[in-house]
Amino acid sequence: MSLNSNTCWLLSQWSIWARVGRAVPNGYGESPMFKEVAAKITKPNIMITDDEAMQIDAILAKLNVRDAEMAKAVVTYHFSNGNASHVARVLSYDAKKKINRKRADVLVKAGTAWVDACLFMNEVA
Secondary structure, three states, X not given: OOOHHHHHHHHHHHHHHHXXXXXXXXXXXXXXXXXXXXXXXXXXXXXXXXXXXXXXXXXXXXXXXXXXXXXXXXXXXXXXXXOHHHHHHHHHHHHOOOXXXXXXXXXXXXXXXXXXXXXXXXXXX
């Protein structure tokens, strides 16, 4: 699996895989928030393997345990096709306080970097 510049692409492909339901997600995809978001999305073609998607899913599940807000930002961002303003609105609603677009963007970038680091560590090991 290719890393670094492809991490955003892998996350986008994971979101497509998760929406289509080709395989049962083993972590983050089991949450009620995920099912709510997934129900509203159309189903395009998948360009990654089930194994790659399940690896991304497991990494996002770990991120959700470590930092739930960051995980929700990453998932919402990729399920909304890269809309940081939407992420800010969703996070603001959940937190019951105003979260601006800049903070949402920082959470998405930090979460993506965390996923990238996990992918790198898995490839090195």
